[in-house]
Amino acid sequence: MVGGGQLARMTHEAGIPLGLKFKLLSDTPQDSAAQVVSEVVVGDYRDLDTLRDFARGCDVITFDHEHVPAEHLAALEADGVVVRPGRAALAHAQDKGVMRARLDAIGAPSPRHRIVADPADAAAFAAEGDGFPIILKTVRGGYDGKGVWFVRKAEDAHDAFLADVPVLAEEKVDFARELAANIVRSPHGQAVAYPVVESRQVDGVCDTVIAPAPGLSEELSGQAQELALRIAKELDVVGHLAVELFETRDGRILVNELAMRPHNSGHWTQDGAVTSQFANHVRAVLDLPLGDPRPRAKWTVMSNVLGGDFPDMYAAYLHCMARDPQLKIHMYGKDVKPGRKVGHVNTYGDDLDDVLERARHAADYLRGTIVE
Structure with a gap:
């Protein structure tokens, strides 16, 4: 790896x-x-x-x-x-311009978009639609909110062009929430789809994932899974593919981003699915039969643990484990820095409010933002 x-x-x-x-x-x-x-x-x-x-x-x-x-x-x-995945597939995760062009070619739904040359061109793109605000993204190198600008007027667009990298302009989607469809595909074409999840962002970084996405209709869930499976086939993806989606207020789904590797929106599968995204990624790249992606519990919630001003997170284990014996803690061995992803927690059960509260409490306690 x-x-x-x-x-x-x-x-x-x-x-x-x-x-x-x-x-x-x-x-x-x-x-x-x-x-x-x-x-x-x-x-x-x-x-x-x-x-x-x-x-x-x-x-x-x-x-x-x-x-x-x-x-x-x-x-x-x-x-x-x-x-695995190969160069031809990875090009669509490495370059957002390439991704958008290919998604257009296969008829996958996307926000309105085009490559823009400078702030004036970005303003022209805005005028072609509903005006500002728009989103600007460098086509390469961005993640976790980096390389992305929320632009309210032409003067705000200047910074996006400083990196000397092509810039993609996209309409600001009026979405109800963000979803993710995670699938795994093997070289011989076997593929499995995990339940579609809701992904909640804070400051451009994934904060909480709920599996399955609450209140999502079977029809829209099926559309999202079928779309992810079709993208994986068309792009010849081998391994894990995360398709990040917008659910619009009028009941549609639009593709936001692609990731061709295990993904933050699939971390819940470690404890909440029969076969995790990591185990199925390994199986796929070795061309082994894929494992069952079905959930083990009615609800599973993943909350990221971000670094704060409290570096000794490990002292919090005693409290978190005693308070919630079913809690699963996954720490990454990283030095604690404010805002840095240093781990995540998974909780599961039959009552969504309870599962959410347990995940949020554990993540906040490990970070040090709460002390009881």
């Missing part, structure tokens, strides 16, 4: 019961996954020679992130390295 973050850490954990030998290319020895994987190569994924050396002896390469340069992926594939 290329990338040493928490996704690699949890994917490695899922591979242990299968007896897999897991090799990691990590930026530093202190990265989340590097702390727990036995075979770690420390190096720069942006260096082709490093990637080639790392790939020797590997049966398959997969990823913790989408940032490996496309030309390096092409070189690995030309060398005969099995890369």
Whole structure:
């Protein structure tokens, strides 16, 4: 696996019961996954020679992130390295302009959009629709709200063009909530779909995920799952695909983003599904039969634990575990920094209000924002 973050850490954990030998290319020895994987190569994924050396002896390469340069992926594939998902699929997660063009070509519903050249062009895009506000995104490199600007007037658009990266303009969607459809697809075309979830954001970062999305009609849920499965097939995705969606106030779904790796909106599956997203990602990239994605409980809630001003989160274990013996805590081994994702908690049960309260209390207590 290329990338040493928490996704690699949890994917490695899922591979242990299968007896897999897991090799990691990590930026530093202190990265989340590097702390727990036995075979770690420390190096720069942006260096082709490093990637080639790392790939020797590997049966398959997969990823913790989408940032490996496309030309390096092409070189690995030309060398005969099995890369899953492949370069052609990953291009749609690496470049939002490429993604939007391909989604348009296959008829997937998206917000109104186009590439814009400068602030004046962004203003023209706004005028072509309902006016400001609009959303500007750099086509490459953005995540967790980075590389995204909420633009209320032309003068606010200047910063988006400073990075010398193409900029995608999108209409500001009047959405009721954000959803995510998570699916896993294998090389021979088997695919499974998890329940569609509601994803709640705070300051552009995922805060809480509710599985399944409360109040979502069977019709719209089925449309979202079918859409994600069709995108995966059309793009030839192998492994986990997260399709982030807007549910509009008039009852439609629109594609917001794609991620071709295990995803924050699927962390609930570790404790809430028969087979987790991580276990199914491992199965998919090894072309093994996929596992059952069905939920184990009526409701599962995942809450991210963000760093705050209270660095000793581990002292909070005693309180959280004693208060809620069913609570599942997943920490990433990261240094605590304000706003940084350092872990998550999962709760489950039959009463949604209770499950939400338990998850929120545990996440806040671990962060130190509440003390009782």
